[in-house]
Amino acid sequence: MPLEHLLLFSFLLFSMGVAGVALRKNLLVILMSVELMLNAVNLAFVGIARLVGGHDAHVMVMMIYVVAAVEVAIGMAIVVNMYRQKDTISVDSFDALRG
Amino acid sequence: MIPSMDFGLMVPELLLIAAGIVVLLADAFLPREAGKDDPRGDVNDPRGINLGITLVGLLAAGAFIAFGRGDVTGAQETFEGLFIVDRFGDAFKMVALLGTILGVLLSDGWLRNQRLPTGAFYALILFATTGMLYLLSATDMVMVFVGLELMSIPLYCLAAALRWEDRSVEAGVKYLVLGSFATAVMLMGFALLYGFVGIYTGEATTRLDAVVTAVNAASAAGELPGFALLGGVLAMIGLLFKMSAVPFHMWTPDVYEGSPTSITAWMSVSVKAVTAAVLLRIFGGEVLDALHLEGILWVVAALTMFLGNTMALTQDNVKRMLAYSSVAHGGYMLVGVLAASSAGSAAVLFYAAAYTFGNMAAFAVLIYLSRVGYEVETFDDLKGLGTKMPLVGAVMGISMLSLMGIPPLAGFFGKFAIFRAAVTEGYVWLTVIGLLTSAISVAYYLRPIVVMFMSDAPAGTAKATGQAWTVRVALVAAVLVTVGLGLMPGGTLDWALESAQALVAGR
Numbered sequence A: 001m002p003l004e005h006l007l008l009f010s011f012l013l014f015s016m017g018v019a020g021v022a023l024r025k026n027l028l029v030i031l032m033s034v035e036l037m038l039n040a041v042n043l044a045f046v047g048i049a050r051l052v053g054g055h056d057a058h059v060m061v062m063m064i065y066v067v068a069a070v071e072v073a074i075g076m077a078i079v080v081n082m083y084r085q086k087d088t089i090s091v092d093s094f095d096a097l098r099g
Numbered sequence B: 001m002i003p004s005m006d007f008g009l010m011v012p013e014l015l016l017i018a019a020g021i022v023v024l025l026a027d028a029f030l031p032r033e034a035g036k037d038d039p040r041g042d043v044n045d046p047r048g049i050n051l052g053i054t055l056v057g058l059l060a061a062g063a064f065i066a067f068g069r070g071d072v073t074g075a076q077e078t079f080e081g082l083f084i085v086d087r088f089g090d091a092f093k094m095v096a097l098l099g100t101i102l103g104v105l106l107s108d109g110w111l112r113n114q115r116l117p118t119g120a121f122y123a124l125i126l127f128a129t130t131g132m133l134y135l136l137s138a139t140d141m142v143m144v145f146v147g148l149e150l151m152s153i154p155l156y157c158l159a160a161a162l163r164w165e166d167r168s169v170e171a172g173v174k175y176l177v178l179g180s181f182a183t184a185v186m187l188m189g190f191a192l193l194y195g196f197v198g199i200y201t202g203e204a205t206t207r208l209d210a211v212v213t214a215v216n217a218a219s220a221a222g223e224l225p226g227f228a229l230l231g232g233v234l235a236m237i238g239l240l241f242k243m244s245a246v247p248f249h250m251w252t253p254d255v256y257e258g259s260p261t262s263i264t265a266w267m268s269v270s271v272k273a274v275t276a277a278v279l280l281r282i283f284g285g286e287v288l289d290a291l292h293l294e295g296i297l298w299v300v301a302a303l304t305m306f307l308g309n310t311m312a313l314t315q316d317n318v319k320r321m322l323a324y325s326s327v328a329h330g331g332y333m334l335v336g337v338l339a340a341s342s343a344g345s346a347a348v349l350f351y352a353a354a355y356t357f358g359n360m361a362a363f364a365v366l367i368y369l370s371r372v373g374y375e376v377e378t379f380d381d382l383k384g385l386g387t388k389m390p391l392v393g394a395v396m397g398i399s400m401l402s403l404m405g406i407p408p409l410a411g412f413f414g415k416f417a418i419f420r421a422a423v424t425e426g427y428v429w430l431t432v433i434g435l436l437t438s439a440i441s442v443a444y445y446l447r448p449i450v451v452m453f454m455s456d457a458p459a460g461t462a463k464a465t466g467q468a469w470t471v472r473v474a475l476v477a478a479v480l481v482t483v484g485l486g487l488m489p490g491g492t493l494d495w496a497l498e499s500a501q502a503l504v505a506g507r
Helices: A003-023 A027-052 A056-086 B007-029 B049-067 B087-114 B119-136 B141-159 B166-201 B208-220 B226-242 B251-258 B261-283 B286-290 B294-313 B318-338 B342-369 B390-404 B410-424 B428-454 B469-487 B490-505
Strands: B076-078 B083-085
Touching: A003 A027, A003 B166, A027 A056, A027 B166, A056 B141, A056 B166, B007 B049, B007 B076, B007 B083, B007 B119, B049 B087, B049 B119, B083 B087, B087 B119, B087 B261, B087 B342, B087 B469, B087 B490, B119 B141, B119 B261, B141 B166, B141 B208, B141 B261, B166 B208, B166 B226, B166 B251, B208 B226, B208 B261, B208 B286, B226 B261, B226 B294, B251 B261, B251 B318, B261 B286, B261 B318, B261 B342, B286 B294, B294 B318, B294 B428, B318 B342, B318 B410, B318 B428, B342 B390, B342 B410, B342 B469, B342 B490, B390 B410, B390 B428, B390 B469, B410 B428, B410 B469, B410 B490
Parallel strands: none
Antiparallel strands: B076 B083
16 A cells, blocks of 8 residues: 555545534534544554554554543543533533633 | 663652652542532642642652752663653753742642642642653653643643633633644644654654654755655644644633633743743754744744734733733744754743743732632732732732843843844844834733732722732742842853753754
8 A cells, every 4th residue: 555545544534633623513523523633643653654664653553542542531521511510512602711 | 672761760750640649649538628508519638738748749859850860961861762861851840840839839829719629639730740741851752742641631620620610611621622633733743754754764763863863864865755844844733732822822811711820820831831842852953944844933933922912912801911921922932942052942941931930920919819709810800909019019010020021030031042042043033023022012011010009999909818828938939039030140041051052962
C-alpha cells in the first residue's frame, strides 16, 4: 500500500473529526469526533510504522489509546455534571460566558 | 536489552506524584466538619493538613532541583533518551514550581471563601504540576504528548471545580473540547514528522532531536516533502493552542473567567511558561526556518500582541481583562521564541519569571479582597478600595506597572531582554509592533489603579479582614519578588543566560 493512500485515508478520517467538532452541537458527538481525530492519528502512526519499520510508533499508539480513554472518562464526568446542572448537553446552551 | 533507568534524575516528579497520592489518601481519613445547611456538603480540612502536604511536596521538589542535582553541567539522559535533565529544563521547572506554590497558597484562600473540600483540588494541582515537569524534560514525541496531557487533564477538572455554577461548568467544557482538539492536531503533526523521519533516514523514531536533524538536512538539500512541512505546522498549532496565541485564543477569556480565580492565576502563568519552553526546545533555532514556520510564527506573534492588548481594553471583568493581557504576554514570549538565540531563550525565561510574579500579585489582590460568598471580579467591585486599603492598592499598582513594563520593575527587564534579543536577531519590525502594543496596554493596566484610588467606594464598603495567612504570604511574596527582580535583575539574568546556553549548546 503506498504512503499516499494511507495518509489520504487518515486525513479523511481526521477531517471528519474536525468537521464534527466544528459543526455538531451535541457534546457527546463532539467528544466522539475528537476520538475520531485521535484514531486517525493512530492509523497514520501504525501505517507509517508498517512501511518504514521501527517500534516507536506502536508505543505512541498505545499511549494515545490510554490517554484517549482518560480524556473520555474526564469528559464524561464533566458532561454528566453539565447535564445535571443545565438539563441539556447542547453547546447552544452556553450563555454564561460571552465568547 | 534492559534500558537504562535512572530514577535519581526523576526525583522531583516522583516527589510530586507521591505528594498527590498522600493527599488523596490522607483526605479520606481527615475529620470532617459537617456543613450546616450548606448545599455544598461537608467542609473538611479546617487545619490545612492537605495544604501542608501539598506545600511540602512542592518545596521538596523545588529544593531537589535547586540543590540536589550535583555538579553535572551537561545534559543527562535516561530511559533511552525519553527523559532529559538539563539546566534549561531545570530553570523553567523552578519558575513553574514557584508559580504553583503561589497558586496553591491562593487556592487555600479561595477554597476557604468557597467553603470547598480541599483534597482532590490539591491532588489535581500536584498531578498537573507533575505533567509540567515531565513536559520540560521531554525530548521525545511520546513524552511531549503524555506530559502535555498529564498537565491538561487535571486542569480541565480544576476549571470545572465549581460544579454547581454555570460559568465554571462552561469553562470546563470549553477547555476540555478545545484542549483535546488541540492535542489531536498536534499528534497528527507528530505522525507526519515521524513518517518523514522514517522515510528520509530509513530509521523511524519518535525522538525529536532526530526529527530536527533530519528536517535540517533535508531542507539544506532541498528535499523536504510537503507532508513534513504540514506536520511541522500542525505540531506547532497544537502547542500554540495551549499557549492561547491568536488566532487560537478563543477559549482563553471564557475559561479564565469561569475557572476558580486561583486556578486562573496559576494557569495563566505556569502553563504559558511551560508551553513557551517546549516551543523553544522543539522549534527553536534553525529548524523553524527549515520548516518554513518562521513567517507563520512572526504573524502569530504580531497578531497575538495586537489583539490581546486591544481586546483587553474593552473588558469590564478584571479576570477577563487579565485573560486578554495574558494572551498579549504570550505574544511577547513568542517573540523570544522566534529569536531563539541563547539571549532570546534566556529572555523568555526571565520574562516568564517576571510575568509569573507580577500577574500572581494582581490575582492575589482579587482573592484578598474576596470573602465567603462574595468574589471581587469586576472593576466596579474595586471602586475606592485603594484609598480604603492603601497597601493592597499599592500591590495592585505595582503589579499593573510591572505588567505594563515600567522600570524599575521586573516586567520592564523582561520586555527589554526580549526586544533586545529580537533586534539582535533582526526582528526589528516585530519589536516595533511589540513596543506600540505595549503602549496600548498602558490604557487598560492603569484602569484598576484609577478605579481603586480615584473613585469613591460605595457606601457600606468594609475593609477586607480575616484573610488566611496563605493569601497574605502569596501577596507579599509576589510583590516583593516583582520589585526585587526589577531592582536587582543582574543575578537572575545571568542565571537565565546560563540555562539558555545549555539549550542552545545542545542543538
